[in-house]
Amino acid sequence: MKKDIPRPKVTDVGVLIAPEYDNLESDIWDVYILNFKEEPIENVIINARGYGELNGESVKTTTLRYFYAKIAAQSAVKLELIQRELFEIANEYWISFSLNGHMYDKKYIFVTGSIMEDNFTYVPLIEKKGVMIR
Secondary structure, eight states, X not given: OGGGSOOOOOOSEEEEEEEGGGOXXXXXXXXXXXXOSSSOEEEEEEEEEEEEEXXXXXXXXXXXXXXXXXXXXXXXXXXXXXXGGGGGSEXXXXXXXXXXXXEEEEEEEEOTTOOSGGGOEEETTTTEEEEEEO
């Protein structure tokens, strides 16, 4: 029965982690949800959490939940601030939304050590550089 449920693939939605004020030395960075689609996405629910090992101890952050009634086409929403020390664990953003009468969801996971300048990409949508998963 589960196999009969349509699971449309998520495209043109991304998550960006970028330094606040483009300052690479900042202890606080910004997390954005990006809608590259030509139409708005609606009923957007985001679960954000971190997990992994820090200084030899297992660590889990609090799961934060966000809701947006609509994210406009070709736009970005600043979701939250993230501390640099959390780059040493995995950071997961699970996004669900509706579009054209269908529900979509996708997990975006920034694995341990992936948030670094070597992995930066330029995002013209918001004119910022950062680590993006699309």
